[in-house]
Amino acid sequence: MKKRYYIDKIADYVGREVTIQGWLYNIRTSGKLMFPQLRDGTGIIQGVVSQKEVTEQVWEDFKKLTQESSIIVTGTVSKHPKKDEFELQVKDIKIIQIAEPYPITPKDHGVEFLADHRHLWVRSPKQVAILKVREEIIKACRDYMYENGFTLFDSPIFTPNAAEGTTTLFSTDYFDLGKVYLAQTGQLYAEAGAMALGKVYDFGPTFRAERSKTRRHLNEFWMIEPEMAFYDLYDDMDLIEDFIVYIVERVLKNRSKELAILERDISKLEAVKKPFPRITYDEAVDIINKKNVPLIRKKADGSEEEIRPFPWGEDFGAPHEEAVVEDYDRPVMVYNWPSEAKAFYMKRDPDNPKVVRGVDVLAPEGYGEIVGGSEREDDLELLSSRIKEHNLPMEAFEWYLDLRRFGSVPHSGFGMGIERVVSWICKLDHLREAIPFPRLMYRNRP
């Protein structure tokens, strides 16, 4: 195989001649010296071009370069005289292409402009750092699953019916079989997998046609959904906690360089240790009421009313999550939710049928829900009556009910949104930077 050199490994070649293939990130000139910044996807290195050390041709070639021109540069690796890094004493250059004037400059840009140029924006150092952290998080998820006896059990993306709500699905035509929907979760299929393989997970893109326009929502996002036979809610919470700690530790260990580029406060991540606080929905409502945070509800005439105390049974909004989380330095697990606020498949607490054995994990620093999980209803009669209560088409769930007919066992699982975790760990302003090409309500390009 051809010998290739990359900037992130350049320290191994001090004093030796190497060839770097990449793009010009920036160039500064100072009389008979030029300082091109060369990037290759693994990092950025400064080149030093001295007019008296190179041929006339090389000097003229460097003068022609524009930002993002593609080049192959040969030179000797040396220590930077002022900084604790390496630079390249340039000897030769081969120009692959002189780039047209590049729209993204090292100066500030607005959100819309950057979003329109997402295909170029991903070249910027911060975006590269985020994508590296994303990769580490995904790899950590898969490694954790592999090391702990889970089997990958991917679910279909075309699904014939809705797993949760029905209003928030994208649909498309499927030959002569009518409409199919893009999966908003693979959970029901993962449950079938858990009955076959014990512990499984699916991992893939999911789609929600919610007309939501906030920094915490994408219409296409990636989710990992583990599902475990013979796990109750408490086993589920133990696993979630262990899993999240593992992921954060992996990023701290392997992506410290990227976190530094993102100016992330590492101490906030180092605090993410076991055990996570576990509070019931009722206790969370107490905290909300103690802080006097109202529920804001729209009235028929369009005006808003503030309701205090917080009415039992309502789901939390962003201000309520914030009130619950702000006293802690690590993710908070809120469990035992009112059944009316949650999906049909969640198991009712036998001691209190008004609540279900579900858990939401709220990330620190205002990042909201990163994990939602539950023990699943394993009783055939209860499950089918809940399907009816939710007005879901029974025939579409016959296969799912089979799982309760043929060796039903207690089981649990959860789903974790990858972009929300990336966003939290990188402390991003918006989910759109946590995925290469975000799909938002008002943006489906590039």
Added chain:
RNA sequence: UCCGAAGUAGCUCAGUUGGUUAGAGCAUCUGACUGUUAAUCAGAGGGUCGUAGGUUCAAGUCCUACCUUCGGAGCCA
């Protein structure tokens, strides 16, 4: 879908109570500089002021509609 905000040079923005030739920084181009770090300095080019209509002697500025985008809410991961 609802509430709020914004559209002026390639980009980020300024533009006064409506007033005569629409400004700056960056980017681009030309030049100076042998250690630059968002380099600096000198010069040049670059505009359908989102679109359409209206008020006025006069509209980037005021009014109406539309378009686009941004922020938030609800829903959720």
